[in-house]
Amino acid sequence: MRCCSPPRPAWVPTCSSSTRSRRSTGPARAAGTGAWDWPPWRSRSRSRQRGSTIPAMLLPDAVCPHSTASPRLGPRAAGDEVHRRCCRGQPRELLPASCPGMAVPLGEPERGRAGRAGQGRTERGSAGQDGMVQGGAGPWDHRIIKVGKDPQGHRVQPAPTTTITPNPEQGAWLNNKGAWLSGNGRGLTEGGWLIGGGPTPRPRRVPLTSRAGNGGSGPRPLHGADRCGAQRGGACSALLCPRGWGGGGLATAPRGSPSPPPPARRGVPPPGPRVPRCPLHAPCPPVSPTSPVSPYPPYPRPPCPPISPHIPPPPQTPCPRGAAPPHLTPPPPPGVLPLSQAWGRAPRLPPSPLPAQRRAFSNNKILVELDESAGVATMKFKSPPVNSLSLDFLTEFCISLEKLENDRACRGVILTSAVPKIFSSGLDITEMCGKSTEHYAEFWRAVQEMWLRLYSSNMVTVAAVNGSSPAGGCLIALTCDYRIMAENPKFSIGLNEAQLGIVAPFWFKDTFVNVVGHRVAESSLQLGSLHPAPEAHRIGLVDELVPEEKLKDRATAVMQQWLALPGKGGTSWAVTECRNGDLTCVGGPGIEAGSCVSVGTGGVGGWEVGKLSKAVRAALGCEGCAWHTAGRSAGCAGRLPPAQLAVPALLSRAGGA
Ligand SMILES: CCC/C=C/C(=O)SCCNC(=O)CCNC(=O)[C@H](O)C(C)(C)COP(=O)([O-])OP(=O)([O-])OC[C@H]1O[C@@H](n2cnc3c(N)ncnc32)[C@H](O)[C@@H]1OP(=O)([O-])[O-]
Secondary structure, rough: OOOOOOOOOOOOOOHHHHHOOOOOOOOOOOOOOOOOOOOHOOOOHHHHHHOOOOOOOOOOOOOOOOHOOOHHHHHOHEEEEEEHHHHHHOOOHOOOOOOOOHHOOOOOOEEEEOOOOOOOOOOOOOOOOOOOOEOOOOOOOOOEEEEEEOOOEEEEEOOOOEEEEEOOOOOEEEEEEOOOOEEOOEEEEEEEEEEEOOOOOOOOOOOOOHHHHHHHOOOOOOOOOOHOOOOOOOOOOOOOOOOOOOOOOOOOOOOOOOOOOOOOOOOOOOOOOOOOOOOOOOOOOOOOOOOOOOOOOOOOOOOOOOOOOOOOOOOOOOOOOOOOOOOOOOOOOOOOOOHHOOOOOOOOOOOOOOOEEEEEEOOOEEEEEEEEEEEEEEEEEEEOOOOOOHHHHHHHHHHHHHHHHOOOOEEEEEEEEOOOEEEEOEOOHHHHOOOOOOHHHHHHHHHHHHHHHOOOOOOOOEEEEEEEEOOOHHHHHHHHHEEEEOOOOOOOEEHHHHHOOOOOOOOHHHHHHHHHHHHHEEEEHOOOOOEEEEHHOOOOOOEEEEEEHHHHHHHHHHHHHOOOOOOHOOOOOOEEOOOOOOEEEEOOOEEEEOOOOOOOOOOOOOOOOOHEEEEEHHHHHOOOOOEOOOOOOHHHHHHOOOHHHHHHHHHHHHHOO
């Protein structure tokens, strides 16, 4: 603990009276009382300033209580020692009168020597100047009075005395406020003012061994070594050391001596200890706990956590991307678990097939259901009571068929009825009587358009006849590629126009002949027969009979069979287009587009060229075509002459069938 250290004003000089007493000549204002003639600029003359100290001998010589702590030492020595330790740095007037240190001079007085003008440099030994460095009694007690000159040498108003404290451990200087001081090469500065001392150590100023090499073999003689504070009993101070470590700056350090410490930055402690600073003297004593070494208490660092010798593995987290599908993961070797099981994760199931995408659209007459995965559409007639082929029905039929034609996902169409026991009753009789001519023309164009579109469709067409199908209904079934009829004797099918007193158009007849043959067709057409399902199957009017409940599945199976053939739907016939009365083959499997050119004017119906005679094919100019279907455009259908006249006329022009 520190004793005798009451607080004092910062500007009050410390213990300077005793150090000045020996050489001062001026009278003391309050001799024996400890009063000070201070500050010096208040004195009338400089001589009075220099003599305004109280001789230490005049201080009361009492017994310091600290002297009892050192029985080995005498009263004076003990008091000196105690004062050095405990009472240093305190003004005399604040010390107790009983302290023997009051009667003990605190070391040799160090008077500043006037520096050269303009440099602000002060050196010891020049008493009576502004700068004054006073060697303290202890290693940390060095008092410096501001020189009263700015770094440019101009005389300025002196500032209060500043007490600096060297910190050998940290290699820096502290003022009495605990702030770090810096040096400018000519002395320590504080706030830009030179506060005394000689040149302070510069950064990395290596001992001048090179100078020794230039001027001699050994180190240069010490300059002012007798004034070294360490030799006087105190520790070496860089400021007071005559060897240049802050004091004289003229000596050369011996070889191998440690480098001088870099100048401490204000507020930034230099790294690492710097003792000893003087290579000639003993290391500075350890810092006394009572010394104002560092204003900052040691920062209590928290203890480091114990290091466990075993570092547990990180927790296993499932891979966000998951494992590869099983079908892509090679099977592990025998006896080795797959990674999915080793990681405790269930294997990923194979990707399920895409759900069947179904689309449906309907109108008032027809319901269309398209299975995109199968590429098959189902057209269900829903025009009760008998699915008669009215103008509206035919129009809706053509629109729905065209939609499916343009849909690349559709490759086949199954035609069936949503009306029980009735597939279609044929042409709507009400459309053919009591109407205008324009209506008749429109109706017949619609009938021909329906037939042409269905006959020339690139899609596979399968008729699932699930009810009676007379006349026009039979034509729809005959136009399809395949006919499956419900095995019900009550359901009948055929061209019965003769029973109505009308003649079936030639394209009705030709389509019928193409299916059942000429003789059967001739007999059936002449009689207008309706053939029950078994008979229709027997004459070849339908391809097969199946129970009604299996009609849909059978139609689907037949469709898959057809779709499995090469080419879309396995169509093997060409399509021609009628332009200005000419039939032009627009292409087909194995047939070059434009290779077939028709003859004559006027429209014709459709034929399968293979079914035509050689003369007809020669007349059409398409002998090279194995299969030929004519007529597709509406304009062609509009100019289509009556079938009864068209075919004979064409055949007669070609030279007869
Ligand atoms: C160049 C010309 C080419 C011509 C081609 C053709 O297709 S010509 C066409 C040749 N087509 C035919 O000859 C078909 C003849 N019809 C039949 O054979 C039967 O009606 C059936 C077997 C289709 C259904 O028998 P079922 O017992 O289940 O039924 P149901 O008999 O009780 O009749 C119910 C209702 O439907 C009515 N209606 C029927 N058909 C048509 C029609 N086509 N139209 C309009 N309406 C028709 C019928 O009048 C009745 O109406 P109502 O009196 O209730 O107001």
